Amino acid sequence: MFISSAFAQGAPAAAGGDMSSSFMSLLPLVLMFVVLYFVMIRPQMKRQKEHRAMIEALAKGDEVATSGGLLGRVTKLGDSYLGVEVAPGVEVQVQRTAVVQVLPKGSIK
Numbered sequence: 119m120f121i122s123s124a125f126a127q128g129a130p131a132a133a134g135g136d137m138s139s140s141f142m143s144l145l146p147l148v149l150m151f152v153v154l155y156f157v158m159i160r161p162q163m164k165r166q167k168e169h170r171a172m173i174e175a176l177a178k179g180d181e182v183a184t185s186g187g188l189l190g191r192v193t194k195l196g197d198s199y200l201g202v203e204v205a206p207g208v209e210v211q212v213q214r215t216a217v218v219q220v221l222p223k224g225s226i227k
Contacts, residue, residue, distance in 0.1 A: 173214050176200065181221040184212050189226050 176182070180192045182202065193209055194201030200217065203209045 169218075172220060173217060176214070176217065176220070181223065181226050182217045183219040183221060184216045185218050186212075186216065188212070189221070191226060 176192055176195065178192055178195060181189070182192060182200075183189050184202070188202065188204055188210065190202035190204040190210070192200055193203045194211075196214075198214055199211050200214055201209050202212055
């Protein structure tokens with residue numbers, strides 16, 4: 119009455135090596151990777167390239183903002199470190215990669 123009859127299912131047909139069906143099963147995965155590339159990976163690579171170009175173009179006298187929130191004027195340039203004057207007579211050293219933005223001249227008073 120409450121129990122339904124169970125029937126055995128037939129064995130699935132053996133895959134005949136149909137190339138189009140195997141390609142169609144991989145198509146969603148390929149499409150997801152293409153979308154991921156154009157939405158996430160490519161813009162990130164572009165941003166890194168722009169940041170690298172900005173860091174290489176730093177010169178003495180540039181006004182910069184660091185990732186820690188410091189604003190200052192570049193006074194010394196090194197291979198991996200910068201001297202940044204944050205106040206008259208106060209200079210700190212920061213890594214070049216810590217610079218997130220070059221400010222327009224005259225931004226810091």
